[in-house]
Amino acid sequence: MKKFIKLFIPPILLPSFIKKFYHPLIYKNKFNYDNSLYNRGAFINRSIIKLSSKNNRNFNLKYLEIGCEYNQIFNTIPLEKGMKIGVDPERGGTHRQTSDDFFKNNNTKFDLIFIDGLHTYEQCQKDVINSLNFLNEGGIILLHDMLPQNSYEEKNHRSGDVWKVAVELQLSKNIEFKIANVDCGVGIIKPQPNHKYFKNDKLLHSKYNDFISDYFKDLQIVSCEEAFKFIDKD
Ligand SMILES: C[S@@+](CC[C@H](N)C(=O)[O-])C[C@H]1O[C@@H](n2cnc3c(N)ncnc32)[C@H](O)[C@@H]1O
Structure with a gap:
């Protein structure tokens, strides 16, 4: 029915048209992503290859994805069935539950954890703290949507305010952290031995403008190639 009604609306009034042509005028991008030919999927897959060859693991790695949705990424992960776990209360992955419920009963450790679940500061912070507790030595955690380009992306797009977690990670103890400037x-x-995640309650009420004016310049934002060197480094 919706599709039928759409036929009678002039394209210039369709929400998709408005979003594509008017939003860039209203919500100006504060920075651009690198034109690196990588998206998050390619980035995760190359990271898996790196971890696998680093320790001669021959793809004997454990992968956890928090928030799988349509398995767009989950199904590209080149690991055997029991080696990859996907948690999502709605759809996709292997476990139909929230990340909090998953971690309550989990006793598996992972080599790569991809956090892309509920995009709120508080939930993403919990996901990081829980993931740090279930990461094998030498493992890495990847997070999506750390860099919203404008306030619309932060509020209405799926990025949410997980950038606040990036700010906290940057100042946490014995946690090396960088952001690849690709795919949001x-x-x-x-994490290094004796790491500790530092919360910063001041961020709770911070807005997108604060992100750009107070925090953005201090984040370690790097190109894809620099990010891969960072992953390679012992
Ligand atoms: C942005 S999508 C994930 C996209 C996917 N990782 C990809 O890259 O294509 C976010 C997903 O997180 C799920 N989600 C929401 N709340 C969650 C929670 N508390 N724990 C785990 N997943 C959650 C949603 O159901 C949704 O499918």
Whole structure:
């Protein structure tokens, strides 16, 4: 029925048209992503190859994805069935539950965890803290949507305010952290021994303008190639 009604609406009034042509005029991008020919899927897959060859693991790695949706990424992960776990309360993956419920009963450790579930500051913070507790030595955590380009992306797009977690990670103890400037920002966490995640309550009420004016310049935002060197480094 919706499709039928759409036939009678002039294209210039369709929400998709408005979004494509008017939003860039209203919500100006504050920065651009690198034109690196990588999206998050390619980035995760290359990271898996790197972890696999680094320790001669021959793809004997455990992967966890928090938030799988349509399995767009999950189904590209080149690991055997029991080696990849996907958690999503709605659809996709292997476990139909929230990340909080999953971690309550989990006793598996992972080599690569991709966090892309509920995009709120508080939930993403919980997902990172839980993931840090279930990461094998030498493992990495990747996070999606660390860098919203404008306030529309932050509020109405799926990025949400997970950038606040990036700000906290940057100042946490013994946690190496960089953001690859591709596909809405892919965060890379490499925890070191005795790491500690530092919360910053000041961020709770911070807005997108604060992100750009107070925090953006201090984030370690790098190209894809620099990000891969960072993953390679011991
Ligand atoms: C942005 S989508 C994930 C996209 C997918 N990772 C990809 O790259 O194509 C976010 C997903 O997180 C799921 N989600 C929402 N709340 C969650 C929670 N508390 N724990 C785990 N997943 C959650 C949603 O159901 C949704 O499918």
